[in-house]
Amino acid sequence: MARVRAERVVTSGTFSLDGETFDVDNNVWLIGDDSEVLVVDAAHDAGAVIRAVAGRSVTAVVCTHGHDDHIGAAVDLAEHTGAPVLLHPDDLQLWHTVHPDRKPDGELADGQRLHVAGVAVQVIHTPGHTWGGCSLYVPFLNAVCTGDTLFHGGPGATGRSYSDRHTLENAIRERLLVLPSDTVVHTGHGTDTTIGAERPHVPAV
Incomplete structure (x- = not known):
């Protein structure tokens, strides 16, 4: 297990919702070792993820939520690797748009x-950015993959369909900020942070 690690792959594409489209760079996370990995958020470019997997067995393709920029390459990756795609059922409506x-x-x-x-x-389960949003905590790595729930600088975006600010902040306070302060936060976009660094950026009740 000493070789278990989290590897970042950055892919580029677009995010579309509520009639608007934006250019985005996404973090795809590979959690595992030299033999097998779990892929978090297969975004935009299945080929780039496949190259990073480099022949290792893929145990699952896990979607932190159903926005198109986080699931766009999930099906292609699953078909190439034979791995199952996993998603919280509250985001099925978003999934089916893609x-x-x-x-x-x-x-x-x-x-x-x-x-x-x-x-x-x-x-x-950390709803709010979407109803089915989930974070993935890996105690062995002292790390959590938060998708778009928590970023360097605070909570993720709300205000679009299938989201709610109050729900998101409650989920972060109750489910993530209780993790150890030095827990590394691997985000869906941008740079890493820590739970301790983000506590001041989450409003108190």
Whole structure:
């Protein structure tokens, strides 16, 4: 397990919702070792992710939420690797706007434990950016992948369809800020941060 790590792959494309489209760079995270990995948020470019996987076994393609920039390459990656796509069921409506003819292979649920390379990955339901938003806590790495729930500088965006600011801030306070302060936050866009660094940026109740 000493070789277990989180690897970042940056892919570029667009994010579209509510009639608007934006250019974005996304972080795709590979959690695992030299033999197998779990892919978090297969964004934009399946080929780039496949090259980073470099022949390792993919145990799952996990979607932190259903926005198109986080799931666009999930189906292609799953078909190439044979790995199941996992998504929280509250984001199925968003999923079907991108992949209308294919369902995810399995559901994410709060408290669920996934396993890769001998370590556990805990699913934490953190709704608000989307209703089905989830974070993935890896105690062995002292790290959490937060998708678009928590960034360097505070909570993710709300104000669009399927989102709510109050719900997001509550989820962050109750589910993420209780993690150890030195927990590394691997975000869906931009740079890493830590739980401790973000506590001042989340409004108190």
